[in-house]
Amino acid sequence: MYSLGVGRDFSASHYLVGGDWGAENIEHLHRYRLELVLEKKKLDQHGFLVDIVEVERHLNEVVADFQGKTLNTLVSFGGGNPSIERLATVIYDLVKKRLAPFRLDAMAVTIREDDIAWTSYRTTL
Numbered sequence: 661m662y663s664l665g666v667g668r669d670f671s672a673s674h675y676l677v678g679g680d681w682g683a684e685n686i687e688h689l690h691r692y693r694l695e696l697v698l699e700k701k702k703l704d705q706h707g708f709l710v711d712i713v714e715v716e717r718h719l720n721e722v723v724a725d726f727q728g729k730t731l732n733t734l735v736s737f738g739g740g741n742p743s744i745e746r747l748a749t750v751i752y753d754l755v756k757k758r759l760a761p762f763r764l765d766a767m768a769v770t771i772r773e774d775d776i777a778w779t780s781y782r783t784t785l
């Protein structure tokens with residue numbers, strides 16, 4: 661299986677709801693590092709897993725939807741906690757739709773929050 665990774669940095673704020681998490685209940689900013697890993701069993705006729713320029717274009721557009729925003733206000737979180745786990749899942753779903761024409765075998769989204777915590781969401785396609 662071949663893997664290709666692409667990363668992007670962005671900042672967004674959020675606050676947690678539904679429990680007493682102290683300062684986490686107050687809106688605050690995080691620096692996020694998004695790492696996208698695409699997987700395929702075979703390379704294309706040019707020896708590429710995917711067109712990386714096309715992947716970067718899609719990833720830039722997805723990240724732009726989160727950059728500088730308060731995650732709690734975004735419809736994609738449906739009023740629930742915008743945890744890094746949910747952020748990874750939301751971004752995964754957005755990227756998966758955009759990259760469907762590449763016919764990937766698996767894909768993973770890893771989100772790093774302020775270099776202290778991370779989560780990853782991966783499935784086979």
